[in-house]
Every structure is written in structure tokens, then in C-alpha cells.
Amino acid sequence: MSAVTESVASTYLDQENLHAAHNYHPLEVVVESGHGAWVTDVTGRKYLDCLAAYSAVNFGHGHPALIAAAKAQLDRITLTSRAFHNDQLGPFVTALAKLANKDMVLPMNTGAEAVESGIKIARAWGYRVKGVPQNRATIIVADGNFHGRTTTIISFSNDEQARADFGPFTPGFVSVPYGDAAALEAAIDETTVAVLIEPIQGEAGIVVPPADYLPAVREITTRHNVLFIADEIQSGLGRTGATFQCDNVGVVPDLYLLGKALGGGIVPVSAVVGNKDILGVLRPGEHGSTFGGNPLAAAVGSAVVALLATGEMQERARVLGEYLQRGLTSLIGRGVVGIRGAGLWVGVDIDPALATGREVCERLMQRGVLVKDTHGSTIRFAPPIVASESDLEFAVEQLSAVLDDLRA
Structure with a gap:
């Protein structure tokens, strides 16, 4: 990241830290736009959103049918x-x-x-x-x-x-x-x-x-x-x-x-x-x-x-969830000590001797994946249902790379 783009991001972070009540401890990424399962920060860098605003964005950022309904009603x-x-x-x-x-x-x-x-x-x-x-x-x-x-x-x-x-x-x-x-x-x-x-x-x-x-x-x-x-x-x-x-x-x-x-x-x-x-x-x-x-x-x-x-979204979440869970299960013994979930909602327990959940989330952010930790060394994956198999594969690959770095 250049000095100019770092300055742009820092301006937003400084404003928020000074004037927004500190009731959250967000990762230091400043999101500017989003489409589908991906978001872009103020520096132009893209990230796979694997939190989906705690499931509020189940259908992805800017879903055309939902945006059309909102725009029509706004008028x-x-x-x-x-x-x-x-x-x-x-x-x-x-x-x-x-x-x-x-x-x-x-x-x-x-x-x-x-x-x-x-x-x-x-x-x-x-x-x-x-x-x-x-x-x-x-x-x-x-x-x-x-x-x-x-x-x-x-x-x-x-x-x-x-x-x-x-x-x-x-x-x-x-x-x-x-x-x-x-x-x-x-x-x-x-x-x-x-x-x-x-x-x-x-x-x-x-x-x-x-x-x-x-x-x-x-x-x-x-x-x-x-x-x-x-x-x-x-x-x-x-x-x-x-x-x-x-x-x-x-x-x-x-x-x-x-x-x-x-x-x-x-x-x-x-x-x-x-x-x-x-x-x-x-x-x-x-x-x-x-x-x-x-x-x-x-x-x-x-x-x-x-x-x-139509039931299509539900079926997609079921099938993609099985795909995601298979990928995450492959990391057990390599820094992951357990996973559990249903559909596209998975908790991943990181070996606490290796890192906290927050530390893993920060390292994933640097690799273009946004997730959220909870309770010590557990991180949560909840990508939008519109994510693709290749998106999920990317997320698992980045977690694998983070764990390898931590174990090195």
C-alpha cells in the first residue's frame, strides 16, 4: 500500500476513532463499496466478505432485485x-x-x-x-x-x-x-x-x-x-x-x-x-x-x-456449506482443532497456543479475507449465499496460509 493510500485510510480511521463511540473494535479496513460476496476498501483493495454483516447480507452486497425494490420505493x-x-x-x-x-x-x-x-x-x-x-x-x-x-x-x-x-x-x-x-x-x-x-x-x-x-x-x-x-x-x-x-x-x-x-x-x-x-x-x-x-x-x-x-437460496447455502466445511475440515491438525456449523455458517476453533481469533482475523484481512472472531480463538465464517465455490476455496486457502505462517 502506498503512502498516499495509507493516508486516505488513516483519515477515515482517525475520524471514526475521535468521534464515534467505541462500542466496537473493528478490523482496520475501511470499506467503500461492495458487490456480491466482495467488498472494496477506500484504497481500492478487494476483500472476500466472509461475515456478511452477521448474516444481514445473506444475499450479497447490492443484490439487483433488492436494490431495484428499494429504488422503486424511494421514489x-x-x-x-x-x-x-x-x-x-x-x-x-x-x-x-x-x-x-x-x-x-x-x-x-x-x-x-x-x-x-x-x-x-x-x-x-x-x-x-x-x-x-x-x-x-x-x-x-x-x-x-x-x-x-x-x-x-x-x-x-x-x-x-x-x-x-x-x-x-x-x-x-x-x-x-x-x-x-x-x-x-x-x-x-x-x-x-x-x-x-x-x-x-x-x-x-x-x-x-x-x-x-x-x-x-x-x-x-x-x-x-x-x-x-x-x-x-x-x-x-x-x-x-x-x-x-x-x-x-x-x-x-x-x-x-x-x-x-x-x-x-x-x-x-x-x-x-x-x-x-x-x-x-x-x-x-x-x-x-x-x-x-x-x-x-x-x-x-x-x-x-x-x-x-423458490427455495433456491436455501439449497445453494446447503450445497456450498458442505463444500466450505469440507475445506475447513482439511485444516484440522494444522492449527485448527475443531469446526462445527450448518449450511454457510461455520465456527472454526484455532489452537489457542498458536494464536487468538483476533490475530487470525487480522492476518486473513491482510490476505483479502474478512472474518470475525468470537470468544478467544474461535472465528466465524458466514459468507453471502451468492459466493461461489472458487470464493470459498480462496478463503480456505488463505486460512491455510495463515496457519502455515503461524506454525513456521
Whole structure:
């Protein structure tokens, strides 16, 4: 990199470091543009994006159908608030409900909003339908969970970095070991209104539970008249080779929490999706969002659902995921100590004696591959579904070269 291009990148980094709150620790790459699975920085260098904005860019940067939907809506109207109807919301919620085989959708903006909304719905259902005494509702969650960083959500997190100095915390949650159905059932009592679970724990390092875990959760919650809420914000909408990760294990939750990819990488869109006997507990004025269900978001969301309706994206993620996992598995014993995942979502454990996850990510960046670390020496691969086999081969080759350098 020349002194001139280094200066250009440094200017952007200096501005951000001085004036943006330091709530993230990003890699030192300044992205300027993107197309498909690749992005370009301000110096003109290209990188393979193997994070896809934590699955928000499942369909690649600048997908033509999604960009066309957004541009068309920008020329018409972008925001009405829910004080009025708009012509995009009805088609969007109808299409999304059909995709999920449910009959009602609560549109919001961010994933954390979808989780907060799911919590409120579960509590209201518990009081109004199940008959739990007022203000005593509890929700069972799993150790190692990540559902967002709002105050209520961090109240049931085990991540002290997310919790330190942000108390007091919201009561009403019981945490049990992830993947342990017996512990979950033992925690249910007369106050339990819901079980909130990630079908695969993302931030924890792409932790895949035993194959019989989610079916057991479904059976237990049904038997005890408890809602099963599946947080599919990262795992859903094609990422794991199915519309939802729940599909891969043959279960149907009471509520899906969706986000990230639902906005096509263009606008924040999230939703709680379920049936009227649960979502119908909400009454006008009890919950809302100025931007939730806005015409621009609904138009983009409809285009996202249309991409998924054919099943082609899901199948592509499944096939490419098998290809990627084969490549990464070949690195076990060469600096990789384990991999796990589903579809195009893979956690790779680096030998901690060799390097931290951050160090590996920095070295991969220098080789033109962008990934993200989590929890010590684990890195995550989640490339856009539009990536090619040669793209994935390039990513594996670069990781192999990094590991060889580290072992030299």
C-alpha cells in the first residue's frame, strides 16, 4: 500500500476513532463499496466478505432485485408511521406469514427489538391466556445465549462484558445449560410462559446443539403449555441451508424472531412471526415502533421473501456449506482443532497456543479475507449465499496460509 493510500485510510480511521463511540473494535479496513460476496476498501483493495454483516447480507452486497425494490420505493414514499396504512405492509406481512407457515406478523426494525417484542408477547400471553399471576411470568433461556444488548436482554446474558456496569437488571428469566433438555424441563414451573432459544448459538461460536435437543424442547414446551420462541435472527432466512434452522431438525416453534437478512442488507427489518392465538394478545397502543413496518422496509422485505420463496437460496447455502466445511475440515491438525456449523455458517476453533481469533482475523484481512472472531480463538465464517465455490476455496486457502505462517 502506498503512502498516499495509507493516508486516505488513516483519515477515515482517525475520524471514526475521535468521534464515534467505541462500542466496537473493528478490523482496520475501511470499506467503500461492495458487490456480491466482495467488498472494496477506500484504497481500492478487494476483500472476500466472509461475515456478511452477521448474516444481514445473506444475499450479497447490492443484490439487483433488492436494490431495484428499494429504488422503486424511494421514489414513492418511505415512511408513514403506523398511524396510517401503507400499500407495502399488507403484501409484506402476507408473504412472510406464508413463508413461515404462520398467520400473523409483528414488524419491527432491529433484531433486539424483535426479541424485546417476543418477550412482551410471551408475558401478555402468559397473563391473558395461560393465567399466570400478574408480574410473576418467567422465561427460560440458555447459558451462553446472545439475543442483543438492550438492558432487558443483557439481564439474562452470561457475558460479563455485556453486563458490567449496566445494572440493575430485569428479573423474570431462568438460565439453563444449552443443549440440555432435561435441565430445561426441570426449570419449568407454574410461572413459566416461554422458552427462548437460539437454534444455533451464534455469538457463542456457532454452537450446534445435539440433534434431538430442539425436538425435545418442542415436545416439552407443548406438554407444559409453554411457548417455544426460536431466535432465528442469524440462523434464519437461508443461512443454514433451510428457510429456518428449525426446519433442519423438523420442529416448528410458536414464535419465530427474525431480523438481519430480512432487510436484505439495505434497511433494518425485523419481525415476530406466529399465529393469531399468540400474537393476537396485543391490543392497539400496547406496543409499537415509528419505523416498524414502514413502506421502504416492507418493500425490501417483500423482495427478500420472494428470493426465499423458490427455495433456491436455501439449497445453494446447503450445497456450498458442505463444500466450505469440507475445506475447513482439511485444516484440522494444522492449527485448527475443531469446526462445527450448518449450511454457510461455520465456527472454526484455532489452537489457542498458536494464536487468538483476533490475530487470525487480522492476518486473513491482510490476505483479502474478512472474518470475525468470537470468544478467544474461535472465528466465524458466514459468507453471502451468492459466493461461489472458487470464493470459498480462496478463503480456505488463505486460512491455510495463515496457519502455515503461524506454525513456521
